[in-house]
Amino acid sequence: MPDAAATPATTPQGLPAGTTRHVLKPRPPFTGYAVAAVMSIAGAVLIVVDAARDWSNGWIALFAVVLALGIALALTATWSMFRMRLYVDLDAKGYHIHGAGQDRSGTWADVTRAALTESRSRLTLYHGQVRRTHIVRPGVGDPAEMDRMAADIAHRLDADRGYSQSPR
Structure with missing residues (x-):
């Protein structure tokens, strides 16, 4: 059995102790899901109607393609x-x-400054006069997560520079 002191502590996410993970993710593509649902339902209903009315096999193939495209759109989204x-x-x-x-x-x-845009869609880490690292919220995303990440970055920058966060 390994010694507890030899095993580094980890967070529940499997990260080293003291590490925080911020996950920036887009909102679900509701429009894509709605279009996929309409295509899939229409394709399935038309296949059943086609089979009941003895239309040609060409129509069944066309409606099967519509059904398959609807399913593919949902999976892609x-x-x-x-x-x-x-x-x-x-x-x-x-x-x-x-x-x-x-x-x-x-x-x-290396970070000289951090700035969050007014729309909270992008956080920029400045590295001196020239180099920049942009953290861009994907899609529409969640602005609250950007706020939490910006506060965490500010806290870590202050700690790195020896600034105190405690009130006087």
């Missing part, structure tokens, strides 16, 4: 919701942004 998730892991040393085709990281010592 669901897949895109998971594919567009952006994970931002923050710890005492720095940040790691991954998911949605991105993989970036940096340290708090």
